[in-house]
Amino acid sequence: MSDDIRASIGLRPVINVSGTMTSLGASIVVPEAIAAMSSILPQFVEINDLQRKASAVIARLTGAEAGFVTASCSAGISLAVAGAITGNDLLAIEKLPDVTPEKNEVLVQMGHVVSYGAPVDQAIRLAGAKAVLIGQATSTHRFHMENAITERTAAVVYVVSHHVVDYGLLNLKEFVEIAHAKGVPVIVDAASEYDLRVFLEQGADIALYSGHKFLGGPTSGIVAGKKDLVRNAFLQNMGIGRGMKVGKESIFGVMAALEAWEKRDHAGIRERETGYLNLWKQMLDDRPGVTALLEPDPTKNPLDRLRVILKPEETHITAWDLADALARGTPPIIVRDHEVEHQYFYLDACNLHPGQEKIVANRLAEELDKARASNEIIATPIENRGKRRFDAVLRWPD
Numbered sequence: 001m002s003d004d005i006r007a008s009i010g011l012r013p014v015i016n017v018s019g020t021m022t023s024l025g026a027s028i029v030v031p032e033a034i035a036a037m038s039s040i041l042p043q044f045v046e047i048n049d050l051q052r053k054a055s056a057v058i059a060r061l062t063g064a065e066a067g068f069v070t071a072s073c074s075a076g077i078s079l080a081v082a083g084a085i086t087g088n089d090l091l092a093i094e095k096l097p098d099v100t101p102e103k104n105e106v107l108v109q110m111g112h113v114v115s116y117g118a119p120v121d122q123a124i125r126l127a128g129a130k131a132v133l134i135g136q137a138t139s140t141h142r143f144h145m146e147n148a149i150t151e152r153t154a155a156v157v158y159v160v161s162h163h164v165v166d167y168g169l170l171n172l173k174e175f176v177e178i179a180h181a182k183g184v185p186v187i188v189d190a191a192s193e194y195d196l197r198v199f200l201e202q203g204a205d206i207a208l209y210s211g212h213k214f215l216g217g218p219t220s221g222i223v224a225g226k227k228d229l230v231r232n233a234f235l236q237n238m239g240i241g242r243g244m245k246v247g248k249e250s251i252f253g254v255m256a257a258l259e260a261w262e263k264r265d266h267a268g269i270r271e272r273e274t275g276y277l278n279l280w281k282q283m284l285d286d287r288p289g290v291t292a293l294l295e296p297d298p299t300k301n302p303l304d305r306l307r308v309i310l311k312p313e314e315t316h317i318t319a320w321d322l323a324d325a326l327a328r329g330t331p332p333i334i335v336r337d338h339e340v341e342h343q344y345f346y347l348d349a350c351n352l353h354p355g356q357e358k359i360v361a362n363r364l365a366e367e368l369d370k371a372r373a374s375n376e377i378i379a380t381p382i383e384n385r386g387k388r389r390f391d392a393v394l395r396w397p398d
């Protein structure tokens with residue numbers, strides 16, 4: 001593409017089949033949000049009034065009483081937790097992360113303490129809270145949670161993610177029931193979820209979303225829920241929220257993305273993406289040692305992904321070496337590889353510009369043909385992969 005800004009600043013023209021990844025620039029921002037952002041950038045506004053307008057849009061789309069826009073969903077976790085700790089005490093807000101008296105414990109199931117690029121519990125601790133982990137990695141029972149709630153408990157956090165353990169834990173309904181029986185507010189991290197209403201409907205007091213994931217808004221977070229709790233989180237903008245602030249363009253951009261979401265042809269988009277997945281599946285299906293399976297999203301977002309499973313004895317390449325070859329190639333193609341040590345990766349069709357699906361199919365075919373023709377099995381030690389990634393970031397900016 002000749003109008004691709006990336007070439008002119010020396011960036012690789014990556015194609016994203018991994019999902020909405022912060023490390024790749026999240027998602028394709030919808031035209032409505034881009035237009036909204038450029039229209040407001042030259043103007044002055046009274047930010048709290050703009051946030052009041054955002055609150056109305058968020059309330060309409062989510063069913064919440066109120067809402068506001070912050071820097072990210074991660075910021076939303078910190079602000080919501082901070083609000084639960086300080087209430088509307090402006091002095092306590094200024095004192096954070098120091099908390100006295102210590103009503104600052106926040107419960108989270110151990111199987112929910114994942115990394116979305118940074119640890120969930122760190123977003124909690126940033127607010128001066130103590131993250132109290134309940135249960136074990138693959139089991140939480142009512143007794144764990146009931147006994148962990150004390151007079152020091154400020155809130156409980158529930159994480160919805162494909163990264164969390166998806167069996168043996170308390171589901172949201174039980175989690176809410178136990179918390180509410182003791183008068184404790186429930187904060188749900190729903191950063192990457194399509195359904196803007198279901199978590200509040202299931203009793204969450206605050207639901208948090210990323211503006212830049214499925215919504216296709218600017219990098220931002222949405223805090224939605226009960227009015228007093230949302231207000232107490234909003235007040236943190238005079239405290240720890242200052243460093244997490246968003247400008248007028250992001251607030252207005254999220255408003256536009258939310259309104260576009262309401263009107264989006266969700267069925268049409270799904271059909272197009274299913275077409276891409278089927279194209280890739282057909283190309284992979286008759287190849288020796290390759291199995292391609294359409295799989296639904298693990299957190300029930302209305303989309304499928306293609307799981308590409310390799311038998312290295314037949315493909316002559318491991319799943320991670322194939323992923324790396326695609327990422328090194330021209331153009332670079334980034335697959336969804338968080339479980340790649342099991343010899344599979346996923347292809348996610350949600351972030352493609354029309355035409356890129358063919359490039360992905362061709363590059364996959366090319367690398368698989370090349371590997372198949374190789375006399376040896378291309379199999380670098382998986383341990384080196386994580387190390388390489390961290391070595392590279394530790395050299396940044398070199």
Ligand SMILES: *Cc1c(COP(=O)(O)O)cnc(C)c1O
Binds near residue numbers: 022071073075221
């Ligand atoms: C992406 C993600 C986050 C972080 O969202 P940001 O808006 O990028 O801060 C938090 N939690 C979950 C479950 C996520 O998927």
